[in-house]
Amino acid sequence: MAVIRTDRPLSWRELAAVAAGEALVLSEAARARIAAARTLVEQIVERGIRAYGVNTGVGALCDVIVSPSEQRALSRNILMSHAVGVGAPLGVTETRAIMAAAINNFAHGHSGIRLDVADQLVALLDADYIPEVPAFGSVGYLSHMAHIALVCIGEGHVRHGGERISGRAALERLGREPLVLEAKEGLSLINGTPCVTGLAALALARAERVLDWTDAIAAMSFENLRGQLAAFDADSLALRVSPGLNLVGERMRNALADSGILASVVGQRTQDPLSMRTIPHVHGAARDVLDATAEVVNRELASITDNPIVAGTPDAPRVYSQAHAVGASIALAMDSLATAIAQVAAMAERRLDRLVNPLVSGLPAFLAQPGGTCSGFMIAQYTAASLVAQNRRLAAPASLDGGITSGLQEDHLCHATPAALKALEIVDNTGRIVAIELLAAAQGLRSAACRCARARNTDALWRRVRAVVPTYRDDRPLADDMAVAFRMIGEAAPPLPPAAGHVPSPAPDDHAGYGAHAANDSTAAAHHAPQSAA
Incomplete structure (x- = not known):
């Protein structure tokens, strides 16, 4: 259309x-x-x-x-x-x-x-x-x-x-x-600012999709790790004024309310680790930043950003030679969005570490087959840790880089387009991190000793993963599975019920995969035939 x-x-x-x-x-x-x-x-x-x-x-x-x-x-x-x-x-x-x-x-x-x-x-x-x-x-x-x-x-x-x-x-x-x-x-x-504005719109679309998936995957990890549903209590969360926090809290309640696994552990712990119980706070804060950034980008699209600007009438033409081409506001917004998404990614890696760590997970070590010959997701967590570190380096604000160009005529620079480019890179990295968490969480649900029923939504997500990626047994390069999961995140919305008033981001077509390298990921990711559900 x-x-x-x-x-x-x-x-x-x-x-x-x-x-x-x-x-x-x-x-x-x-x-x-x-x-x-x-x-x-x-x-x-x-x-x-x-x-x-x-x-x-x-x-x-x-x-x-x-x-x-x-x-x-x-x-x-x-x-x-x-x-x-x-x-x-x-x-x-x-x-x-x-x-x-x-x-x-x-x-x-x-x-x-x-x-x-x-x-x-x-x-x-x-x-x-x-x-x-x-x-x-x-x-x-x-x-x-x-x-x-x-x-x-x-x-x-x-x-x-x-x-x-x-x-x-x-x-x-x-x-x-x-x-x-x-x-x-x-x-x-x-x-003008069309370059940064166009890239910023893409960053918003991809960040929104990543946040939707991160909510869904976090619910699966939370169930794996036997979290306390009290973390998402509506009355408690309402005490903090944050639209994003309360939206995420509602989504988590909707996703996990019917979990037999979580019902079986109610009251066993006073508090869960922060990477579990602050899902609404961290994911919600990122959503609040996303909304604020969207407002800035829409304002930029509504603005005339030429230098000079022509106005007036043919009888009385006017020229405004000012600085509307400088993108300070959108540079700051891109830096803010990049930092918010990097923080979401950092916490996703912490949940992933808990999934693979037998000291805290209650699951097989590194979600691997027993016997010591298999490493499972041990080294995939290394990849996630590396990407978190790369995000941390990228999250340094481009808008403060400064510099002097054009013989002192342009002696203050906002670096708006570089800010948007690195925001896109951080969103891509985050998609890869949560793709690894998705695979690990799906592996964990298969490995869980508890025979209680999974929540309908986490079960639907598990089945979607298993439709394209079988249980991992150290029988193939894990990177291929990671590429399949990354592409899944870029192509469709997760099976997570939306909170009231929230419209899930629409599925992009083939052009809108994550970043310029999405095609390379998909090429390397031959889809595996699913094994029987285990």
Whole structure:
């Protein structure tokens, strides 16, 4: 179903849907706003009104006047000099998200590009001819958008159906001509916060999915470890004011209320370890951060983030050359989300350690077959510990990195796009950590000596795992099972009843797997035929 950009800006969920493969359509009103803004730029050029990046240089060259005859060259040269990305390219989903956010920004009607420029980007999205965009090399937003814009003028490269082709060949296949950029269009194409905003929308979608799964998997681990259901008591949790905490508490109660295993151990312990009894507090705090971040991203999508902004009327055009392209608020929000998800991952690893540790689990050592010849999940816990440590390093705030560029003209940097990229990496790592916890919890339920009935929801989750991954007996590389579980988390919602008023995150299509490397995980993860339920 197409996402239509009308008078209302895209929401982060709509942007994530376009990133996942939905078509993006500009309404007639949006097209009219884009065209009207172009008229303003033409008047600015005609009247010789000084405007940054229109008839001046950019960055520290902002006081160098550029004549009308040089303005096309300025727009083209901006793309060439700013296309400085390095490293492996972003995934298709990430690049689609950035493109959709850029089109959304143009549709506000304050950028000053021609409709042809917006239509070129929409055509590339619609045909899934996705520019090749190196992931690194930006302190803000410039290089990623420059590599996307190169394709609009017939330069650079795209990927389509596994094929890498030149930008010019891609446009020929689509029956479109390379653009000759006019005044301001080069700057508009690389400017603003679409890069971080697109990536932030993906981070939100993936973080929401990971949190849903982490709740479900934590319930299975809690049952394995014979926790005390009093930890999720509604009256007790209501004493702390936190929508996220109370939502998670309700979900845990709904998931475990009918557990015969937990009913059999009521009152046996005064308090469970913190990694068990603070599930609502930690998962809930992350959900509160997620909601706050979503508000910031939606505000960013509703904002005009160009520099300069064109406004006014053709008779009285105005230019605002301020700092709306600086993404301080969204950089801080991405840093906050990254830290919240890293904390959820750290606690998941602690539950995993309890599952494999015979000193506290009451389960076979490392969930392995007896006899000492099998290691079971011993080393998988090492992997989780390593990813937790990597998350801890990544969670250092990018928004404080600072730096000085452009000959002291840009002497304060917020590093918004790097903040979003590392948030995405942390979410990916967290998905892998909770995938290992899922496998271990499924193994533990099989190994449990107690013959009491499992909760319906944990049993449903166990059966879903066993439909694709058999009980582990040290008979195959465990990494393959981990990849299958990771892909499961990225593709569908968990079988956990939602709390009142909570809408589970929708299942993404093939484009929306976790991160640029999700395809590599799935390739390595041949699905195993399930063994008989044990």
